[in-house]
Amino acid sequence: MNEPVVTETAHETQLLEPAREALWQAVRGRDEYAARGVVFALQDTGVSVEDVLLDVVAPVQRRVGAEWAADRLTVAQEHAATAIHERVIAALAHRNVEPAPDGAAGTVAVSCVEGEWHALPARIVAEVLQQRGYRVDFLGAQVPTARLVTHLHQTAPVALALSSSLPTRLPDAHKAITAAQAVGVPVLAGGAAFGADGRHARRLGADAWAPDARSAAAVLDRGLPRPRSGAVRQTVEDLPHLADQEYTLIVRRKRQLVRNTLSGLDTRLPAMRSYGDAQRERTAEDIGHIVEFLAAALYTDDADLFAGFIGWTGDILSARGVPAQVLAPCLAVLEEELKDFPRALGVLKVGRAVVRGATPPAPGGVPTA
The missing domain is CATH 3.40.50.280 (Cobalamin-binding domain)
Structure with a gap:
């Protein structure tokens, strides 16, 4: 489930906000013992385990994700912070262990x-x-x-x-x-x-x-x-729209689509010809993610899903000093590769509009080209 939206009284904010900041500093510093101390101290003041989890741990984990997206945490730091949260949750679960539920609630x-x-x-x-x-x-x-x-x-x-x-x-x-x-x-x-x-x-x-x-x-x-x-x-x-087989065919052709898109980008972006193996591998991974989200949008018949991914990817690239417009030629090559797939073309068109900064259409389906 998504982490909950935090709604608190003024008294709770006085108590929980400092705990959130202390937990953030602990996980950012990779200090599991300090993190555990924060949540234990909060529990000792009478805050329930549920409130500690949902009003402290979950918001800090959201902050971890936001800081990674803004390129202020590395992937390794994000993973380390998440691992600390997992161990903190386990520690909370085993502290002052109560008898196991009798299953009356099911x-x-x-x-x-x-x-x-x-x-x-x-x-x-x-x-x-x-x-x-x-x-x-x-x-x-x-x-x-x-x-x-x-x-x-x-x-x-x-x-x-x-x-x-x-x-x-x-x-x-x-x-x-x-x-x-x-x-x-x-x-x-x-x-x-x-x-x-x-x-x-x-x-x-x-x-x-x-x-x-x-x-x-x-x-x-x-x-x-x-x-x-x-x-x-x-x-x-x-999902009756899947009768057109576009989703199935694109999933089956994923490797070919990635390979052909890389080749097409070599023509459109001459700078790619000087990429080393690691750079080409990373570019292929990025193209693979685009194809996967395109397939998911076709499966659900929701172009807004793809638009959201392209917008998020553009923000990630911008945070790393890469203009989001670099996505445009990739989408253009995919359009050429999928010229006989009308629903896929409609989704890619929405994605290109996001890259150009246009407002994507209201959610509720996949437009056809």
Whole structure:
């Protein structure tokens, strides 16, 4: 699930804001012991574990991501800070250990989508649900759908809380949602991949969506009806636009598209001819990400998903001293490569408008060229 929006009283702000700043300084300095001391001291003042997690740890983790995007933290520093937060959460969970929940509220499986390595939001949700009295099976990052379904079939939880941060994992999320429902387990979706308003959770057929851990607990407290076991939906039942095969063909051609786009950029950008192996490898990775987000936009029929990625990528490049306009020739080459794919051309057109600084169209579909 996404980290929650912080809403506090003046008294809480007096208490929590200094803790957030102290935790930020600790994780930025790679000092796990100081970080643990901050959250333990806060808990000792009477702040609940849930509030420590959602109103201190989660906002600081958002700040870590923002500082990385602004090129003020390296990838290694971002990973180190995230690892400290993971260990701090574990320390909180094992401090003053209470008896395990008796399961009266039910068992909930909390899992990341296959291919999703960002497990911290899901871990926070799992801890909050445990604080609320649920028995939780936290399955962690990158759970293969087949293994997930086997676990659900064996344990029959009251719900699966499915987390994904990356929109490129939405096709895998769709598989997990339909597979879980086929064994009679309702799915509560959350995380940035599903959109700030949950639109992709609804599009992919999830039983519910929650923007944060508190909302997720509220949804589960109200209860989710079990879907009919054995009822398997075909992908095109949820997403009839996939009948045009554009998504499937582009996924299959990803390597060729990356290779051909690199070749086309050599012609359009002569400076690339002097790139070393490392620079060409990094450029190929960037093109690969563009193709993956294009595919995700085609899967969900949402050009706004691609527009958001291009805008974010442009901001990242600008923070690193590279003009966002360098994306334009890449998108132009892809348009040439995909000239027979009308929905893909419509998405790429939206992306080029973002690079030019134009306002992208209102969300709600993929325009055709």
